[in-house]
Every structure is written in C-alpha cells, then in structure tokens.
Amino acid sequence: MADVRVTIQRDSEREERVVTTGTTAAALFEGERSVVAARVGGELRDLTHELAEGDEVEPVEITSDDGLAILRHSTAHVMAQAVQELFPEAKLGIGPPIKDGFYYDFDVAEPFTPEDLKRIEKKMQQIQKQGQRFSRRVTTDEDAREELAAEPYKLELIGLKGNAADAAEGASAEVGGGELTIYDNLDPKTGDLCWKDLCRGPHLPSTRMIPVFKLMRSAAAYWRGSEKNPQLQRIYGTAWPSKDELKAYLEFLAEAEKRDHRKLGAELDLFSFPEEVGPGLAVFHPKGGVVRKVMEDYSRRRHEDGGYEFVNTPHISKEKLFETSGHLPSYGENMFPPLEFDEQNYRLKAMNCPMHNLIFKARGRSYRELPLRLFEFGTVYRYEKSGVVHGLTRSRGFTQDDSHIYCTKEQMPDELDNLLTFVLDLLRDYGLTDFELELSTREAGSDKFIGSDEVWEEATEALRQAAEKQGLPLVPDPGGAAFYGPKISVQAKDAIGRSWQMSTIQVDFNQPARFGLEYTAADGSRQQPVMLHRALFGSIERFFAVLLEHYAGAFPAWLAPVQAVGIPIGDDHVPYLEEFAGAAKAAGLRMEVDSSSDRMQKKIRNAQKSKVPFMIIAGDEDVAAGAVSFRYRDGTQKNGIPQSDAIAEIRDVVERRIQV
Incomplete structure (x- = not known):
C-alpha cells in the first residue's frame, strides 16, 4: 500500500507523519480516549474519515467546544431513536446541539409527560450501553426521499439543501450546501441497522462514548420557528464529559432558577405581567418603580456630567420615517403592524434614532456644536414572537437609555474612546x-x-x-452588525458566571446620508456628520432583570426599594421607630416601620424575605439610650448605636454604592 504524508496540528505544535493509504483519523489518534473527532483541512470529520496526502489534521477532544457540540448532537440522535422506539408514530423534526445541551423536535399526538421523559431516558441508557456505531454514508436527494418517505419534515429539509439559511434554527446541522448524508446507528455485533437520521454530522464513534446525560424538560415549538407551521413537541436535554460536570451544571441551573427575575419580581412585589395587558408587556409596582427611578436618576446625573442634552420623542410616527431610516425594509418584521388613520399609515416606534435625526435636522448646525450628544429614555415597541418573549429580558415594550452622538470624522476616535470608557464605568457603578x-x-x-x-x-x-484601548478580550462576531453599521457590544458576567449582552455602540455613516444631515464646517463647506448610536443599559427593563438576578434580589442599599425597616420589640416601641424613620427619610433614606401584629421574629423573617439591607430594632434599652440596634442581611447585629450614627452609617453605605 502507498504511503501518505499528513500533518498533525496541536495548538502551535506541528508534527509530520507518514501513514499508509486508508489510515483513518481514529488510527492516527489511537489510545487518545478524549479525542472524539478530527478537523481535517479545516472541516470537522468523524474518526472513521480516511486521510489523504497532505491533510492537516487536528484532534478534537470531547472537552473542547467542538467536542461538546459533537457529544450533544450524538446524544440528541440517541434520544430521537429512543422516542421512536417508544412512540413509533412520532415524526422527526430537527435535533441540534445548543449551549449546554441539545434538543429534538417531534410530531406526536399528545405532549410528552414527565413520566414519558423518564421512560425515554431509560431507553437512551440502554442504547448507550449497547455501543451502537454511528456510521456516515453519502446519499442522493432521490434516495434520501425514498428512505425517509415516512418522515415529512425530513423531506422538507431535503428540499432546503443548499439553502440552509432558510432552514431556520438548527436545521443546518442536517442539511447544508454540500453533499447529503445519512447517519446509521449500527449494532456493534451484527452490523444490523438500528436507526437512521438525515444529518451532516460528525458524530461520536459509538453511543458508548456518551459519558453522561440527562433529559431536562419538554415544551411546544413551532416547526422551523414559524407560527404558521405545525406545533411540535421539543425535548431538551444535556450531556457532559463527566458526572462531576453534569452535577455542577445542575447545581448551576438550580441557582439560576432561584435567581429567575420573574420569580423574584413576584416574590418581592416589583413587577408583573397581567394577562389583560398582553405578553411581553410589564407593569412595575411601587417597589419596582423605586428601583427603576433610582437607576434612571443616577444615569441622568452621569449623563449630565458627560455633556449630554436630554430630548423626548413620540411613541408613534408616520410610517415613511422608518422607510427613510431603512428600518422598515430591513427590520419591518420586528415592528408592529401599521395603524391607519388620516389616510396614512403610522407605526409604533421601534427605535429612537430616526427621531433624533429629525432633531439634528430641525435647524442649521455648526461644527462648533459638535459633538452633539442627544440622550433619551425612549420607550419603544417591538413585535417579538410569543415563543421568544421572556419576562423583562425579551419583551415587546421597553424603554431604552438611548443616545445618539453627532460628530466630525476627526472627533470620532476620541468620542468612541470616551463613550466606551463612560459605558464601562457606569456599568461598574451598578456592580458589574x-x-x-x-x-x-x-x-x-x-x-x-x-x-x-x-x-x-x-x-x-x-x-x-x-x-483594543480598553485592554479587554475582544471577540469577533462576523455578520452580527446592524444593517447600517458595525457595533461593539459589552458582554458582562453576573455573579454566577452567566454572560449578558449589555451596552452597544455603533458607528453609522449611512443614516446621516439617508436623512441628508449636514453641518457647516470651519471653512464654510457643508459636511456630513458621523452618527454614533449608544444604548448603555440596552433597555431599563432588561438591565433591571440582569441586576435582579445578579444580586439574587438583594440589591445594594442604594438601589434597594426599602433601605431599612424598623422592627419594634413591642408595640410600645413603634412611635420611637416612626420618629427614627422620619429622621432617616429627612436624610434622603427609604425606610419603613413594621407596625403589624406579627411577633418580632416573624417581622425579622419578613424583612429577610424582602431582602431589606438594614433592620433597625428598638426595645426599652434603645429608647432609654436614644439608640437603635442594627441587624444586617447576614444575621449579624450591632447594639446600642446612637440614632445619628445609625443614619450616618446607612447614608455612607448608600452613597458609596456598596453591598452589605
């Protein structure tokens, strides 16, 4: 047999090796149990892939991003096989890997129950232990249609081959622009076919190489993400390289569930989503309104210091405005349908920038006015599909802290530096x-x-x-720009390590041209300004949700809706604490007194559940000494604190914006 030369690439190290014709990637990495696939010439391949002259081969370990995706995709196939063995009438949708797990969609007569998921997981374990081999084979459209004649959704995917962008979420894992392939699950002893699926792959060599998995939940999902299509049943699962990693992930999910802003919003009486109002539309209760006001007031002060000018714009506009800006043709599906009156179409405002352009254009502008920094807490409305609406983090009505800066090209570099520094400093002030x-x-x-x-x-x-001047990691996002210009997004990690997209900054040469924006330069010529878009919070609602989950509801004292609660040991001590609360309010603090009929210990528990930063306790000795006792969130206590010192301590914590 002839020899072929291949190059093994491991990080920055390269190794030349001579192998015989027909050698597979599996043979190349024999003995390396963590290797589950190979990248050959830049393309992910199964370990059964035969190497050719000049191939550059990189091992893919199960713990890498690619390896985890392959593990989870393979587990999704095992789940689908288990479902069809238990529910033979089930029709297959798609089953891609996703962040931290996988899902598969099925067309079944009835939704899956928790008991069904237990049965499916048990069947998956049996398939896993059998060690069925994943075997790739190339097929033609005609043959695939014949083989999968009983699978209507797979037939539809075959029709999308070469146009995977139209296949919507997850479908590119099954069809693409290249050859069409089917993966067979084969019995390791007899080689008989156990199950098959349309798939691009790659997959693990066998089901036995799936270390550990767990099914999480089921939910309804529209085929290819469109409400016009049939509603299928989606099963979510997760798979990991080790039991310890699965355990850590489940603990993380439990902690995330405790911090869910929707749950905390109800428990702490901050906001709600009345059915009468509609999905994705929140109403803020008094306590939530306090937090929101504090956030907005602090942001306003910082913007005033930063040289911003405040504007306000309507919630509705003639449709033509959004045609001029380019939003209607490029973003129209995310806007609410038109409202027709006065023989014209109007639209709910989905973004503030077109109206800010009109403010700039309202009169002649001189270079001496630039940079012109316009700022607005502008409420906008976007038509998010009901399936993706998620509390305050994905809503249909929200308020952006929106800023648009108009400057010269010469001013742009410094303005971007200042913008990014301003954004990061303000996010740090909120604890990120x-x-x-x-x-x-x-x-x-x-x-x-x-x-x-x-x-x-x-x-x-x-x-x-x-x-690059900020010295932070810079991650590329090809194709993720807005239609009018590139953007920088600030990704912030919360207290449990989740990454959230926060502020965005965009450079736009296109909208000024579309609106005919001009200023008079120093030489008297008419020049077009550069437009910088900037949303610091993204939206007040979403930022509220992120902070609520980051702090698990225990806001720092400066943001807390109630900063201190007075807890009398007996009813006789209520007037004393009310007098103290009056002095605290006069000092600008938010304090309440619990004068209910509950026992003292119940009042303390209520304050702890409400996550109030300070409990101010008073009894006979405190009244006699003109003092109070402090009880903190962590249960520690200080006694006999003079009233003035107690107020000063709370004010110090509030003004320094620290957590207690």
Missing part, C-alpha cells in the same frame, strides 16, 4: 465588573447591509481601535 467586548461586523456578500465597503471598513476599524 467582569467584561469582554464583541465586535460585530458585516457579512460579506449579504444584502442585509446598506452602504459602501469603504465606509464599513472605516467604521469597523474605528471601533476596533477604541475596543
């Missing part, structure tokens, strides 16, 4: 400190984006340079 930056750019050849290559390159490079 762990950041990375994401640079979203245009996708080459896509008709989604407007404007010339030259202005996109200039805008992208300006953002890149500003981001």
Whole structure:
C-alpha cells in the first residue's frame, strides 16, 4: 500500500507523519480516549474519515467546544431513536446541539409527560450501553426521499439543501450546501441497522462514548420557528464529559432558577405581567418603580456630567420615517403592524434614532456644536414572537437609555474612546465588573447591509481601535452588525458566571446620508456628520432583570426599594421607630416601620424575605439610650448605636454604592 504524508496540528505544535493509504483519523489518534473527532483541512470529520496526502489534521477532544457540540448532537440522535422506539408514530423534526445541551423536535399526538421523559431516558441508557456505531454514508436527494418517505419534515429539509439559511434554527446541522448524508446507528455485533437520521454530522464513534446525560424538560415549538407551521413537541436535554460536570451544571441551573427575575419580581412585589395587558408587556409596582427611578436618576446625573442634552420623542410616527431610516425594509418584521388613520399609515416606534435625526435636522448646525450628544429614555415597541418573549429580558415594550452622538470624522476616535470608557464605568457603578467586548461586523456578500465597503471598513476599524484601548478580550462576531453599521457590544458576567449582552455602540455613516444631515464646517463647506448610536443599559427593563438576578434580589442599599425597616420589640416601641424613620427619610433614606401584629421574629423573617439591607430594632434599652440596634442581611447585629450614627452609617453605605 502507498504511503501518505499528513500533518498533525496541536495548538502551535506541528508534527509530520507518514501513514499508509486508508489510515483513518481514529488510527492516527489511537489510545487518545478524549479525542472524539478530527478537523481535517479545516472541516470537522468523524474518526472513521480516511486521510489523504497532505491533510492537516487536528484532534478534537470531547472537552473542547467542538467536542461538546459533537457529544450533544450524538446524544440528541440517541434520544430521537429512543422516542421512536417508544412512540413509533412520532415524526422527526430537527435535533441540534445548543449551549449546554441539545434538543429534538417531534410530531406526536399528545405532549410528552414527565413520566414519558423518564421512560425515554431509560431507553437512551440502554442504547448507550449497547455501543451502537454511528456510521456516515453519502446519499442522493432521490434516495434520501425514498428512505425517509415516512418522515415529512425530513423531506422538507431535503428540499432546503443548499439553502440552509432558510432552514431556520438548527436545521443546518442536517442539511447544508454540500453533499447529503445519512447517519446509521449500527449494532456493534451484527452490523444490523438500528436507526437512521438525515444529518451532516460528525458524530461520536459509538453511543458508548456518551459519558453522561440527562433529559431536562419538554415544551411546544413551532416547526422551523414559524407560527404558521405545525406545533411540535421539543425535548431538551444535556450531556457532559463527566458526572462531576453534569452535577455542577445542575447545581448551576438550580441557582439560576432561584435567581429567575420573574420569580423574584413576584416574590418581592416589583413587577408583573397581567394577562389583560398582553405578553411581553410589564407593569412595575411601587417597589419596582423605586428601583427603576433610582437607576434612571443616577444615569441622568452621569449623563449630565458627560455633556449630554436630554430630548423626548413620540411613541408613534408616520410610517415613511422608518422607510427613510431603512428600518422598515430591513427590520419591518420586528415592528408592529401599521395603524391607519388620516389616510396614512403610522407605526409604533421601534427605535429612537430616526427621531433624533429629525432633531439634528430641525435647524442649521455648526461644527462648533459638535459633538452633539442627544440622550433619551425612549420607550419603544417591538413585535417579538410569543415563543421568544421572556419576562423583562425579551419583551415587546421597553424603554431604552438611548443616545445618539453627532460628530466630525476627526472627533470620532476620541468620542468612541470616551463613550466606551463612560459605558464601562457606569456599568461598574451598578456592580458589574467582569467584561469582554464583541465586535460585530458585516457579512460579506449579504444584502442585509446598506452602504459602501469603504465606509464599513472605516467604521469597523474605528471601533476596533477604541475596543483594543480598553485592554479587554475582544471577540469577533462576523455578520452580527446592524444593517447600517458595525457595533461593539459589552458582554458582562453576573455573579454566577452567566454572560449578558449589555451596552452597544455603533458607528453609522449611512443614516446621516439617508436623512441628508449636514453641518457647516470651519471653512464654510457643508459636511456630513458621523452618527454614533449608544444604548448603555440596552433597555431599563432588561438591565433591571440582569441586576435582579445578579444580586439574587438583594440589591445594594442604594438601589434597594426599602433601605431599612424598623422592627419594634413591642408595640410600645413603634412611635420611637416612626420618629427614627422620619429622621432617616429627612436624610434622603427609604425606610419603613413594621407596625403589624406579627411577633418580632416573624417581622425579622419578613424583612429577610424582602431582602431589606438594614433592620433597625428598638426595645426599652434603645429608647432609654436614644439608640437603635442594627441587624444586617447576614444575621449579624450591632447594639446600642446612637440614632445619628445609625443614619450616618446607612447614608455612607448608600452613597458609596456598596453591598452589605
């Protein structure tokens, strides 16, 4: 047999090796049990892939991002096989890997029950132990249609081959622009076919290489994400390289569930989502209103110090405004349908920037006015599909802390530096400190984006340079830009390590051109300004939710709706604490007195459940000494604190914005 030369690439190390014709990637990495696939010439391949002359081969370990995706995709196939063995009438949708797990969609007569999931998981364990081999084979459209004639959704996917973008969520894992493939699950002893699925792969060598998995839940999901399509049943699961990693993940989920802002919002009486109002539309209760007001007031002060000018714009506009801005043709499906009156179509405002452009254009502008920084807490409305609406983090009505800066090209680099520093400093003030930056750019050849290559390159490079000056990790996001310009997104990690997209900064040469914005330069010529879009919170509602989950409801004292609660040892001590509360309120603090008929210990438990930062306790000795006792969230207590000192301590904690 002839020899072939291949190169093994491991990080920065390269190793040349001579192997015989027909050698597989599995043979190349024999004995390396953590290797589950190979990247050959930049493409992920099964370990059964035969190597050719000149191949560059990189091992894919199960703990890598690619390895985890392959593990989870393989487990999704095992789940689908288990479902069809238990429910033979089930029709297959799609089953891709997702962050931390996988799912598979099924068309079944009845929704899956918790008992069904237990049966499916048990059947999966049996398939896992059998060690069935995943075997890839290339097929034609005609043969695939014949083999999968009983699977209507697979037949539809075959029709999408070569146009995976239309296949929607997860479908690219099954069809793409290349050859069509089917994966057979084969009995390891006899080689008989156990199950098969349309799939691009790659997969693990066998089901026995799936270390550990767990089914999580089931939910309804529309086929290919469209409400116009049939509703299927989706089963979610997770798979990990070890039991310890699965255990850690389940503990993480339990902690995340405790912090769910929807649950905390109800428990702490902050906000609600009345059915009468509609999905994705929150109402804030008095305590939530306090937190929101404090957030907004502090942001306003910082913006005033930063040289911003405050504006206000309507919630509705003639439709033509959004045609001019480019939002209607590029973003129309995310806008609410038109309202027709006065023989014209109007739209609910989905973004503030077109109206800010009109403010700039309302009169002549001089270079001496630039940079002009406009700021608005502007409420907008976006039509999010009901299936993706999620509390305050994905809603249909929300208020953006929206800023648009108009500057010269010469001012742009400094303005971007200042913007990014301003954004990061303000996020730190709210208690978020762990950041990375994401640079979203245009996708080459896509008709989604407007404007010339030259202005996109200039805008992208300006953002890149500003981001690099912050000394933070910079992650590329190809194709993730807005239709009018590239953007920098600040990704912030919360207290349990989840990453949230926070502030965004975008450079826009296109909207000023579409609106004909101009200023008079120093030489008397008319020039077009650069427009910088910036949302610091993203939206007040979403930022509220992130902070609520970050702090698990225990806001720092400066944000807490109630900063201190007075707890009398007996009814006789209520007037004394009410007098103390009056002095605290006069000092600008938010304090209440629990004068209910509950016993003292019940009042303490109620304050703890409400996550109030300070409990102020008073009894006979405190009244006699003109003092109070402090009880903190962690249960520690200080006694005999003079009233003035107690108020001073709370004020100090509030003003320094620290957690207690």
